[in-house]
Amino acid sequence: xxxxxxxxxxxxxxxxxxxxxxxxxxxxxxxxxxxxxxxxxxxxxxxxxxxxxxxxxxxxxxxxxxxxxxxxxxxxxxxxxxxxxxxxxxxxxxxxxxxxxxxxxxxxxxxxxxxxxxxxxxxxxxxxxxxxxxxxxxxxxxxxxxxxxxxxxxxxxxxxxxxxxxxxxxxxxxxxxxxxxxxxxxxxxxxxxxxxxxxxxxxx
Numbered sequence: 001x002x003x004x005x006x007x008x009x010x011x012x013x014x015x016x017x018x019x020x021x022x023x024x025x026x027x028x029x030x031x032x033x034x035x036x037x038x039x040x041x042x043x044x045x046x047x048x049x050x051x052x053x054x055x056x057x058x059x060x061x062x063x064x065x066x067x068x069x070x071x072x073x074x075x076x077x078x079x080x081x082x083x084x085x086x087x088x089x090x091x092x093x094x095x096x097x098x099x100x101x102x103x104x105x106x107x108x109x110x111x112x113x114x115x116x117x118x119x120x121x122x123x124x125x126x127x128x129x130x131x132x133x134x135x136x137x138x139x140x141x142x143x144x145x146x147x148x149x150x151x152x153x154x155x156x157x158x159x160x161x162x163x164x165x166x167x168x169x170x171x172x173x174x175x176x177x178x179x180x181x182x183x184x185x186x187x188x189x190x191x192x193x194x195x196x197x198x199x200x201x202x203x204x
Contacts, residue, residue, distance in 0.1 A: 059154060067140060078140075078152075079138075083156060091155070096138065099151045106150075
C-alpha cells in the first residue's frame with residue numbers, strides 16, 4: 001500500500017471505535033501522521049532486531065544525491081536527503097554507490113578508523129570510493145567528480161515518504177501498527193503547536 005492508504009487505514013481504525021473513546025476523532029492530520037511515524041519506526045526497529053536481513057524491504061531509493069567539496073575538511077560530502085530511522089550500526093544506510101550501478105557500492109568507513117572491508121583483499125579495493133557517516137552528512141575521502149551525483153538506498157522515517165510512495169507493511173503488521181498508535185495516543189500528547197515548534201527548531 002502507499003502512504004496515503006496507510007494513513008487512511010489508521011484514520012478508519014480511529015473512527016471505528018477500536019481505540020479508546022478519549023482519543024476518538026480529535027486528532028489533527030499532522031498529529032496523526034506523527035503518531036504513525038513513531039509507531040512505524042518502532043516496528044522497523046523490532047523487525048531489525050528479529051531479522052536484520054529483512055530491513056532492506058523498507059528502503060527508499062534516492063537516485064540522484066549530489067555532493068560538494070568541503071574546504072575545511074578537505075573532502076567531498078553529501079547531506080542525507082531524509083531523516084532516517086535510528087537503527088543500530090547505521091543500518092538505515094543500506095547502500096551508497098554510483099548512480100548507474102546498483103550492484104556496486106562504496107565502502108563504509110568508521111570515523112577515525114580504516115575501511116570496513118571484511119575479507120576483501122586490499123589490492124581489490126584500492127579504487128573503491130569510501131564514505132564516512134557523520135551526523136546528517138556523508139563524507140567521501142577519496143571520491144572523484146565522475147561519481148557526482150550518487151545513488152543512496154536508505155531507511156527513512158515515515159514523514160520522508162511521499163503520499164503515493166509504497167510503504168512496505170508485512171502481513172499482520174498493520175494491526176500491530178494500530179496498537180502502537182493507540183498506545184502512543186494515550187501516553188504521549190502531541191499538538192500541532194508541538195510540530196510547528198519542532199520544525200522551527202530544525203530551521204535555526
